[in-house]
Structure formats: structure tokens, C-alpha cells
Amino acid sequence: MNCGHYEGVDERVRTGLVTDEISIGDYVLGGGEIPAMAIVDAVARLLPGAMDEESGHEESHAAGLLEYPQYTRPATFRGLEVPPILLSGNHQAVAKWRREQALRRTFERRPDLLAAAPLTNAERALVEQWMAENRVGDGTYLDDMDKRIG
Numbered sequence: 181m182n183c184g185h186y187e188g189v190d191e192r193v194r195t196g197l198v199t200d201e202i203s204i205g206d207y208v209l210g211g212g213e214i215p216a217m218a219i220v221d222a223v224a225r226l227l228p229g230a231m232d233e234e235s236g237h238e239e240s241h242a243a244g245l246l247e248y249p250q251y252t253r254p255a256t257f258r259g260l261e262v263p264p265i266l267l268s269g270n271h272q273a274v275a276k277w278r279r280e281q282a283l284r285r286t287f288e289r290r291p292d293l294l295a296a297a298p299l300t301n302a303e304r305a306l307v308e309q310w311m312a313e314n315r316v317g318d319g320t321y322l323d324d325m326d327k328r329i330g
């Protein structure tokens with residue numbers, strides 16, 4: 181692996197030799213090694229056999245939202261409980277809880293994703309309710325959310 185450092189690689193390499201140019205985000209790293217590793221890792225885990233067939237289906241970005249919170253055993257750890265719904269054995273209720281958590285998490289951390297996320301009317305109404313509850317200051321934040329959600 182040979183990656184450009186300092187200002188980057190000579191422009192003639194970019195225009196005449198490379199087939200693709202990929203940025204992994206709006207920040208500057210010292211060189212291309214970490215971006216190259218990030219791409220190899222993100223792509224290799226999608227190859228057949230790299231993980232359970234089902235595992236990737238509900239991960240962040242798979243359905244346009246961030247993933248819901250994860251819990252494992254034990255049910256109580258240092259006084260912290262797994263949400264009881266997850267222990268109920270009611271698969272439909274668990275799926276509903278997870279979907280709402282994914283929506284809430286996306287709303288809080290990456291509201292920009294909601295504009296393109298396939299939401300039901302009920303989910304959109306829920307997001308609008310959260311937006312109203314989160315109104316701050318002169319409403320600029322709310323207006324901005326309106327614009328981003330569309």
C-alpha cells in the first residue's frame with residue numbers, strides 16, 4: 181500500500197492513472213493508509229461468509245437509520261437493567277421497540293439522515309412530535325430540522 185502524504189499525490193496521477201477517488205469523510209488525515217484500511221474493512225465484512233447472513237440487515241445505514249441500542253447477557257449488570265421488553269419473548273413488541281429506538285437515535289444523532297429514510301406516516305408524525313418537544317430558543321433549530329426532514 182502506497183498512499184500520498186503531505187499535500188497529496190501529483191494531480192497527473194489523479195487525472196491519468198487512477199480509476200476512482202474516494203473520500204471517507206469531511207476531515208483530513210495525514211495519509212491514505214487509514215482510509216484504505218477503512219474501505220477494505222467495510223467491504224470485506226459484506227463478503228459471503230464474513231458474518232451471519234442476518235447480521236447486516238439491521239445495522240446502521242442498512243435501512244437509512246442508525247441502529248437501535250444493543251444489549252446482551254446478563255439481564256442486570258452493576259444495577260443496570262436490560263429493557264424488560266427485550267426479555268418479554270414478544271418478537272413483534274421487540275421489533276417495534278427497536279424500530280422506535282433506531283428512529284429516536286437517528287433523530288438525536290444524525291437528523292440529516294431522516295430526510296431520505298423511508299418512514300411510515302406514523303413515524304414521521306412521531307419525529308414531528310419530537311421536533312416540537314425539542315423546540316429551543318427562537319425556533320431556528322426547529323426550522324432547520326424542518327428543512328432537513330422536508
Ligand SMILES: C[S@@+](CC[C@H](N)C(=O)[O-])C[C@H]1O[C@@H](n2cnc3c(N)ncnc32)[C@H](O)[C@@H]1O
Binds near residue numbers: 184186205206207211
Ligand atoms: C494530508 S492529506 C492531503 C489533504 C489535501 N491537501 C486537502 O487539503 O484536501 C494526504 C492524503 O491523505 C489521504 N486522505 C486524507 N484524508 C482523507 C479522507 N478523509 N478520505 C480519504 N483520503 C484521505 C489522501 O490520499 C490525501 O492525499
